[in-house]
Structure formats: C-alpha cells, structure tokens
Amino acid sequence: MEYRQLGNSGLKVSEIALGSWLTYGKTVEDTTAEDCIRLAYEKGINFFDTANVYEQGQAEKVLGKVLKEYDRDKVVVATKVYFPMGDGPNDRGLSRKHIIEQCDRSLQRLGMDYVDLYQCHRFDPTVPLEETIMALEDLVKQGKVLYTGVSEWSAAQIEKAQGIIQHRGYHKMVSNQPVYNLLQRYIEKEILPVSESHGMGQIVFSPLAQGVLTGKYKPNAEIPKDSRAANKEIGRFVDRYMDNETLEAVQKIDSIADQLDLSLVQLSLAWILRQPGVSSAIIGASKPSQIEVNVQASGIKLSQDVLDEIDKVLEEIAHIRKR
Secondary structure: OOEEEEEOOOOOEEEEEOOOOOOOOOOEOHHHHHHHHHHHHOOOOOOOOOOHHHHHHHHHHHHHHOOOOHHHHOOEEEEOOOOOOOOOOOOOOOOOHHHHHHHEEEEEHOOOOOOOEEOOOOOOOOOHHHHHHHHHHHHHHOOOOEEEEOOOHHHHHHHHHHHHHHHOOOOOOOOOOOOOOOOOOOHHHOHHHHHHOOOEEEEEEEOOOHHHHOOOOOOOOOOOOOOOOOOOOHHOOOOHHHHHHHHHHHHHHHHHHHOOOOOOOHHHHHHEEEEOOEEEEOOOOHHHHHHHHHHHHHOOOOOOHHHHHHHHHHHHOOOEEEO
C-alpha cells in the first residue's frame, strides 16, 4: 500500500480507503463487515470513511467496534454531517446546532474522542455559510475534529467557503469527496483545479461505478441475481450506467486491462489514482476477497499510451460525463 498526503495537509492516507455506504450496517452482515475492516487494516489501508446517515448511525457503530482493536493513532477516520437524522426541523442540514450535536453523537457511536476528518456531506443553501464554517472551526479548536472537508460541493461553493476561512484565519478545509470514475468525470473541468488551488485533496467515492467497472454486468445479458443492480433498495444507484452502450465500452476497457495483466478493477482504480489531485479512492467491499483485489491497484502506474487508449474508448460513449 502506498500513501498520499490529504491535499496540502500533513495527514497521510492510504491510496485505497474503505467506505461503508450501502454496505456496513445495511446489506452486509456485521460479522462479514468486521472481517472486511480487519483485512483492510492488515493490507495497509489506514483510511476508513463513514457518515452519520449511513443506516442512521449503524455503519459508524460497526466501524468503531472493529477499530477499537487497533491503536487510535494508526487509523484515519472520516465521517460526515448534513442529511436528516430525525423528523425534527433541526435534525438535518449544516446549522451550528446540527453540526455540534451530530459530531458528538458520531463520536459516541464510533467510540472515539475525535475524528480525523469531518466533512459536510452536501452544501446547505438554507444556512449562512459563515455559521457552518464557524461551527466546524470550533470543533477543531475543541479537539473533536482534526481536519475538515466537504462532499459534492460545487467549485463556486468551495471557493466561497475557502475565502471566508482565509479571511477569518481559520483552519482550511483539506478535502472534497466527489463521485469520480471512468464513466463519471465531471470534477475534471472545475472542481479539481479549484480544489488544488486551495490545497484540497479528492477522496473519491464510487470509483468502480457501483460495481459496473468490475465487469460483472454484460451487454444484452440478465443482471446477476446477487448483484447490487438486482437489489430493489439500492439498485437505483447503478441504473445510470446500465445501458448497453456503456456496458460495451466497459468490455473494451476490460480487454485493455487483460493486455496489461490487470483486472478491470485494478485498472479502474489505477486510472483514478493517476490524478495528482486525488488523495484516495474509497472502495466498498461486501466480502474480504474484494479487498484483496482492490488493494493491488495501489502503486500501479499507467503509461500515456494506455491512458490515450482508454480515452478513445470513453469518447465513443455519447453520454460520457466529461463536461
């Protein structure tokens, strides 16, 4: 496993991180989830991502239970705040009240005194941005949070937030967590340049396009019954990638991987990590064997010829997210 600095901060994170969205506390049994977390740590993953909203705190509980087995200073733990955690009018968003209260509850569920990274899960247009930033700064000063960041904010929103932070002399946000993969590249146009100008590293999620970039889904073929796409509850997250045109392109990229003696998964992750602005790619794992394959992507370097060949395939897809 290789490690990168999280943006311009001094914090070093594994190139591959383990996430818990749609898996731990939800579709994966707790014992299997615990095995995955332990194996990830053994394979050199030091970066673990979760959020309070993932199964209303259950994912944090599963993660915290296992990480208690290791020295706290050996792991980097990220969680997030924004989405509803109750039915009350103050049980959501980025108000000072919600941020402070939810940070304390996340710490309780994780069984930790602090989180390494606390991220605003989405932008909240209903709350003054200054209020949100001041609440995050107070958490840093209290020692409950070491670093702060955002997830799926626009370039303009990031720019405005960092401007306020700089003006007030606060601790700068060090990360952005966007979706990014071979089939969804919207961050390349504005978000990557703006983030890099402010020293923010990308912690990308859905690097395998919800499993489409594993090659399990074939053009003009039935969806595997045990797959994410077949799951009525979470299958909607896969639908955007499931047209034959996209699946045919994925098969072509799989052929490129074969020529390099790599799996499609390893090639897809290495393609993401080619970007110097990317600090880590968050994988999801429903079984330990997936972690065994994914971690092997760390350190793989792709030649420009290979990158050009991949781009040529992607350009054939009419709806490629390369805005």
